[in-house]
Amino acid sequence: MRLILAHRHDVAARELAARWGGEALLLTPADLHDERLLLTVNGRGEARAELPSRPSVTSVLSRLAGVGPADLDHVDPQDLGYAAAELDAFLRAWLGAWPGPVVNRPTTTCLNGPGWRPEQWILAAAAAGLPVRPVRRLVPSCGDLTPGPPGGGGPPGGPINGSPAGEGGPARAGPINGSPAGGGLADFGAGPGGDMVRVSVVGDRWFGAVLDEIGRTLCTLARASGCVLLEAMLDPAGTVLHAGAWPDVSTPDVAAALASILDRRPG
Amino acid sequence: MTALLWGLPGDPTMTAVRRAVAALGVPAVFLDQRQVLDTRVELRVGSGVDGRMSGDGIDLDLGRVGAAYLRPHDGTRVPAVRDAAPGSPRWRHARYVDDTLTAWADMTPALVISRPSASASNGSKPAQLREIAACGFAVPETLVTNDPAAVASFLDTHGEVVYKSTSAVRSRVRRLDPGDALRLDAVVACPTQFQRRVPGTDVRVHVVGAEVFATRIISDADDYRYAVRQGLPRAELHSTDLPDDVAERCRRLASRLGLPVAGVDLRVTPDGDWFCFEVNPSPAFSYYEAGTGQPIAAAVAGLIAAAVTCVAFRGAR
Numbered sequence: 001m002r003l004i005l006a007h008r009h010d011v012a013a014r015e016l017a018a019r020w021g022g023e024a025l026l027l028t029p030a031d032l033h034d035e036r037l038l039l040t041v042n043g044r045g046e047a048r049a050e051l052p053s054r055p056s057v058t059s060v061l062s063r064l065a066g067v068g069p070a071d072l073d074h075v076d077p078q079d080l081g082y083a084a085a086e087l088d089a090f091l092r093a094w095l096g097a098w099p100g101p102v103v104n105r106p107t108t109t110c111l112n113g114p115g116w117r118p119e120q121w122i123l124a125a126a127a128a129g130l131p132v133r134p135v136r137r138l139v140p141s142c143g144d145l146t147p148g149p150p151g152g153g154g155p156p157g158g159p160i161n162g163s164p165a166g167e168g169g170p171a172r173a174g175p176i177n178g179s180p181a182g183g184g185l186a187d188f189g190a191g192p193g194g195d196m197v198r199v200s201v202v203g204d205r206w207f208g209a210v211l212d213e214i215g216r217t218l219c220t221l222a223r224a225s226g227c228v229l230l231e232a233m234l235d236p237a238g239t240v241l242h243a244g245a246w247p248d249v250s251t252p253d254v255a256a257a258l259a260s261i262l263d264r265r266p267g
Numbered sequence: 268m269t270a271l272l273w274g275l276p277g278d279p280t281m282t283a284v285r286r287a288v289a290a291l292g293v294p295a296v297f298l299d300q301r302q303v304l305d306t307r308v309e310l311r312v313g314s315g316v317d318g319r320m321s322g323d324g325i326d327l328d329l330g331r332v333g334a335a336y337l338r339p340h341d342g343t344r345v346p347a348v349r350d351a352a353p354g355s356p357r358w359r360h361a362r363y364v365d366d367t368l369t370a371w372a373d374m375t376p377a378l379v380i381s382r383p384s385a386s387a388s389n390g391s392k393p394a395q396l397r398e399i400a401a402c403g404f405a406v407p408e409t410l411v412t413n414d415p416a417a418v419a420s421f422l423d424t425h426g427e428v429v430y431k432s433t434s435a436v437r438s439r440v441r442r443l444d445p446g447d448a449l450r451l452d453a454v455v456a457c458p459t460q461f462q463r464r465v466p467g468t469d470v471r472v473h474v475v476g477a478e479v480f481a482t483r484i485i486s487d488a489d490d491y492r493y494a495v496r497q498g499l500p501r502a503e504l505h506s507t508d509l510p511d512d513v514a515e516r517c518r519r520l521a522s523r524l525g526l527p528v529a530g531v532d533l534r535v536t537p538d539g540d541w542f543c544f545e546v547n548p549s550p551a552f553s554y555y556e557a558g559t560g561q562p563i564a565a566a567v568a569g570l571i572a573a574a575v576t577c578v579a580f581r582g583a584r
Contacts, residue, residue, distance in 0.1 A: 039393055089432075
């Protein structure tokens with residue numbers, strides 16, 4: 001069985017779970033409270049992650065950027081921050097030690113891939129050889145500050161020396177090139193309207209109307225970022241406007257390709 | 268070229284580095300985090316990284332930064348912001364400045380002590396243990412769980428057990444005593460980290476580039492940082508030498524984690540085995556420097572000076 005870890009607002013994850021039916025189990029961070037969770041590390045640093053309450057789980061799809069206080073409404077408010085940090089830290093190690101496939105694998109800054117900010121994805125895309133549209137982010141002094149876009153709650157992530165988690169997770173609604181870093185003052189330079197192309201990468205396959213060369217290079221970008229799953233938004237000329245680790249996994253092609261990766265037996 | 272130092276002026280470790288950098292005559296800009304409301308930052312990224320920062324008498328081309336030393340705290344907690352409601356303009360501004368400078372620090376080709384993504388390595392202590400073991404250190408047997416029965420079994424197996432936070436949230440290491448065993452049901456609320464207690468002497472190692480400064484700590488406390496609170500004498504700090512292979516493991520570990528400067532927590536057992544518990548990516552080394560006289564800040568300043576000089580030299584060619 002495939003375990004999907006997702007925030008409660010992740011519509012695509014819910015749709016994917018419905019598509020996979022009995023082959024999948026969707027759990028939110030709050031749901032984990034009712035599961036038995038085990039992680040052991042021996043004296044040689046060999047780790048073992050287990051989910052004894054769900055022995056049929058063999059693989060994990062992580063759609064979590066991290067665990068935040070908003071994910072744990074069952075916890076006493078005065079303990080929320082600590083409980084979220086502790087569960088986040090546990091999952092980081094647990095996902096890293098899970099014996100079967102994990103997509104995307106966690107890093108020090110994110111439970112799903114590298115947790116890069118939009119600017120870091122653009123830099124990485126350029127390094128992979130893709131044409132990119134430069135990104136500019138401006139933070140005026142506070143006296144000049146005007147309110148940010150609606151819904152922007154400030155940059156996501158935890159303490160500045162902790163887990164920056166530049167990506168805030170799956171888009172709650174609307175296009176993925178909406179609000180950078182959770183709603184900041186960045187300018188992606190994308191022109192008004194226009195026909196943008198959305199490409200989803202799943203391992204060595206891509207889904208989207210782009211030239212093969214661009215598709216292959218996006219797969220290279222995915223590998224360079226440590227991701228199996230990647231999404232990119234391009235303009236009609238093939239210039240990358242945005243990339244991230246949260247493709248729409250609910251579409252049939254992506255869901256099928258993802259299932260084949262998650263169902264691979266380790267070794 | 269210049270060095271950028273970002274943090275709080277009252278932080279003794281930052282103060283020590285600022286003094287040492289000044290003593291070497293390295294051009295440096297100190298960004299006082301208390302002035303966050305006056306700070307303006309612009310970041311431009313395409314095939315490279317560029318930007319500008321200004322405010323509080325500073326106007327800095329971020330492309331001219333050859334080295335950065337970062338010890339920022341949460342910008343929403345500085346005096347000018349701490350009474351601002353979450354989501355308010357001041358609060359958001361502080362978050363944006365933190366996030367934008369953090370993004371720059373993760374992308375700039377300058378030497379950064381230390382990059383935020385590397386500094387996040389101790390955000391999960393059990394995950395970091397695997398990196399530690401990969402460098403040849405023994406690590407304590409560890410269990411993280413929300414299952415009281417698993418904790419009871421672990422306690423039965425190992426006898427003496429300590430518990431501490433799994434995340435980077437600062438916590439005191441405490442021994443699990445029989446009285447605590449009656450409260451094990453509390454772990455169902457949140458996965459909690461337990462470790463076999465390793466007997467021995469604590470050794471704190473500061474790795475600064477290729478240099479290694481080791482401090483032996485004499486204390487009867489389970490966590491020497493809190494000895495006085497436990498009613499025990501203050502920990503004694505003594506400069507010490509490490510066996511060459513242990514020093515090399517420390518260097519390798521810091522390098523593996525991407526940390527030019529790191530605080531490595533070791534314990535040597537009565538049998539001479541070296542255990543490593545965790546690595547602090549932003550060590551407050553002034554405490555150890557004051558206790559031993561080790562020139563740690565000077566070594567950090569030396570790294571900064573070398574990086575600034577090298578970048579300036581490259582630019583001049």
